[in-house]
Amino acid sequence: MAASGQDALLRVEHLSMRFGGLTAIGDLSFTAARNDITAIIGPNGAGKTTVFNCLTGFYKPTEGSVILTHEDGKQFLLERMDDFRISQQAKVARTFQNIRLFAGMTVLENLMVAQHNTLMRASGFTVTGIFNSPTYARANREAIEFSEHWLEKAGLVDRADDAAGELPYGDQRRLEIARAMCTKPVLLCLDEPAAGLNPRESEDLNGLLLNIRNEQKIAILLIEHDMSVVMGISDHIVVLDYGVKISDGSPAEIRSDPAVIRAYLGVEDEEEAEVVVERAVAAVAKKPAGKKVAAKKPPARKKGGRK
Numbered sequence: 001m002a003a004s005g006q007d008a009l010l011r012v013e014h015l016s017m018r019f020g021g022l023t024a025i026g027d028l029s030f031t032a033a034r035n036d037i038t039a040i041i042g043p044n045g046a047g048k049t050t051v052f053n054c055l056t057g058f059y060k061p062t063e064g065s066v067i068l069t070h071e072d073g074k075q076f077l078l079e080r081m082d083d084f085r086i087s088q089q090a091k092v093a094r095t096f097q098n099i100r101l102f103a104g105m106t107v108l109e110n111l112m113v114a115q116h117n118t119l120m121r122a123s124g125f126t127v128t129g130i131f132n133s134p135t136y137a138r139a140n141r142e143a144i145e146f147s148e149h150w151l152e153k154a155g156l157v158d159r160a161d162d163a164a165g166e167l168p169y170g171d172q173r174r175l176e177i178a179r180a181m182c183t184k185p186v187l188l189c190l191d192e193p194a195a196g197l198n199p200r201e202s203e204d205l206n207g208l209l210l211n212i213r214n215e216q217k218i219a220i221l222l223i224e225h226d227m228s229v230v231m232g233i234s235d236h237i238v239v240l241d242y243g244v245k246i247s248d249g250s251p252a253e254i255r256s257d258p259a260v261i262r263a264y265l266g267v268e269d270e271e272e273a274e275v276v277v278e279r280a281v282a283a284v285a286k287k288p289a290g291k292k293v294a295a296k297k298p299p300a301r302k303k304g305g306r307k
């Protein structure tokens with residue numbers, strides 16, 4: 001359900017990001033509620049990753065504000081914070097369009113590294129603290145248990161001691177999400193987590209995201225092109241085109257919005273678009289074995305075509 005007013009975990013207000021003459025995001029406002037999966041969709045180059053980069057401190061927005069409100073009422077103005085504080089204090093975690101794991105480390109080590117800050121705090125930031133302190137020993141045990149918890153959720157228990165870089169693609173995607181969850185975020189930002197996954201892996205991913213949504217009191221922001229994932233698991237969808245919001249609502253509202261049909265589905269005809277979307281949604285419901293969901297990918301834009 002779209003959040004409005006006070007129940008919003010995240011409020012993006014009049015956000016703009018310009019690179020020279022190019023407006024990657026123009027006056028964008030939307031909200032994301034706790035316990036919701038909010039999808040951000042749109043054609044290639046629409047500005048989706050740029051939104052994440054502004055939320056997570058990788059870019060300083062040209063204008064606008066991004067307000068995150070914790071359950072205890074504490075507010076963070078993300079556009080004024082650096083990426084480290086956004087992750088540590090505001091508790092925003094993200095994954096990247098291109099997988100970024102520590103490929104040479106084991107799966108378990110990747111999850112332990114995510115808890116590095118908690119462990120360093122427990123050590124009192126000293127080497128003697130690491131070796132002698134009972135506080136550190138207890139924190140280390142808890143970090144291992146927490147890693148094991150997320151290994152189980154991500155279906156990776158059997159791969160705990162394997163190098164992350166040796167995992168199949170779908171496992172790596174779920175490991176990235178498990179690693180993000182090990183930082184105990186209140187907002188989880190996922191940039192195209194289903195890209196390159198086969199139908200079985202997509203299904204596992206949907207299961208993991210729904211489980212996180214149902215069991216953790218956090219919000220998920222999901223950038224995704226795969227309509228079966230978007231329509232199947234999102235509570236709320238924001239549609240961008242050329243950096244501008246063209247639609248915002250429930251999956252049912254989005255799928256019948258002519259502006260979305262034209263811009264995102266890449267088809268002119270509403271009936272044809274409905275068939276594309278219905279097929280994708282039906283595929284999620286039936287979970288066909290070994291068959292790729294037939295959601296139409298939006299057309300790629302020519303580079304340099306925008307000013």
Ligand SMILES: Nc1ncnc2c1ncn2[C@@H]1O[C@H](COP(=O)(O)OP(=O)(O)OP(=O)(O)O)[C@@H](O)[C@H]1O
Binds near residue numbers: 022024050051097
């Ligand atoms: N650092 C940058 N410098 C200049 N232009 C940029 C920069 N980052 C993004 N852009 C431009 O901003 C626009 C939006 O890019 P962005 O990566 O946010 O799109 P996207 O919606 O994530 O696309 P895709 O679906 O292909 O991942 C593009 O025209 C891109 O070239």
Ligand SMILES: [Mg+2]
Binds near residue numbers: 048049050097
């Ligand atoms: Mg992108």
